[in-house]
Amino acid sequence: xxxxxxxxxxxxxxxxxxxxxxxxxxxxxxxxxxxxxxxxxxxxxxxxxxxxxxxxxxxxxxxxxxxxxxxxxxxxxxxxxxxxxxxxxxxxxxxxxxxxxxxxxxxxxxxxxxxxxxxxxxxxxxxxxxxxxxxxxxxxxxxxxxxxxxxxxxxxxxxxxxxxxxxxxxxxxxxxxxxxxxxxxxxxxxxxxxxxxxxxxxxxxxxxxxxxxxxxxxxxxxxx
Numbered sequence: 001x002x003x004x005x006x007x008x009x010x011x012x013x014x015x016x017x018x019x020x021x022x023x024x025x026x027x028x029x030x031x032x033x034x035x036x037x038x039x040x041x042x043x044x045x046x047x048x049x050x051x052x053x054x055x056x057x058x059x060x061x062x063x064x065x066x067x068x069x070x071x072x073x074x075x076x077x078x079x080x081x082x083x084x085x086x087x088x089x090x091x092x093x094x095x096x097x098x099x100x101x102x103x104x105x106x107x108x109x110x111x112x113x114x115x116x117x118x119x120x121x122x123x124x125x126x127x128x129x130x131x132x133x134x135x136x137x138x139x140x141x142x143x144x145x146x147x148x149x150x151x152x153x154x155x156x157x158x159x160x161x162x163x164x165x166x167x168x169x170x171x172x173x174x175x176x177x178x179x180x181x182x183x184x185x186x187x188x189x190x191x192x193x194x195x196x197x198x199x200x201x202x203x204x205x206x207x208x209x210x211x212x213x214x215x216x217x218x219x220x221x222x223x224x
Contacts, residue, residue: 033164035172043157046150047140051105054129056112061156064101066188068180069152071103073138076110076118078146080165085124087168093126095174099154099181105130107138107146151177154184
């Protein structure tokens with residue numbers, strides 16, 4: 001527990017000067033990082049560490065396999081994180097669905113009821129609450145500061161990450177996410193087509209009138 005607390009303090013340290021300011025005093029324009037993810041040359045394994053869903057049950061990225069997932073590590077004591085939340089909420093509203101989901105993962109030690117009140121007070125309606133109170137996921141992901149956001153592909157691998165505040169309403173970042181969703185759909189369709197082709201081939205080979213079956217039957221006559 002002590003290790004987790006120290007890790008959380010380390011996460012927030014780069015922004016300690018900002019914590020004395022109110023959200024309204026932070027210039028969003030001056031804090032924005034590049035408008036798109038800088039993707040890795042090759043996807044890398046994402047953390048397998050578990051975290052809590054809004055029901056207090058353990059979950060992990062494995063439960064979201066098949067989706068493009070945006071994981072945002074945040075905290076109530078991080079002003080930049082709080083600024084991002086409404087934008088992430090709108091991103092989930094606009095693009096969330098079968099193929100995409102935003103996971104806003106709190107690194108706070110606060111229990112879920114407190115986080116739910118925080119959500120309600122800020123009018124967050126479309127994001128579900130996820131919590132990483134012992135910072136297991138953040139540590140496994142080697143998070144260096146908040147906010148940090150990961151882009152996870154449909155195979156559950158990390159495709160890229162951004163540290164710092166992002167304008168999630170931006171057209172470029174949405175286009176990048178849509179492109180990943182489109183690519184994932186194409187891969188899924190191709191895989192399905194291959195499976196169907198293999199299924200038909202297996203069915204044809206096992207048919208009583210298939211050339212392969214007839215040949216085997218004739219060969220068996222001579223063996224008798």
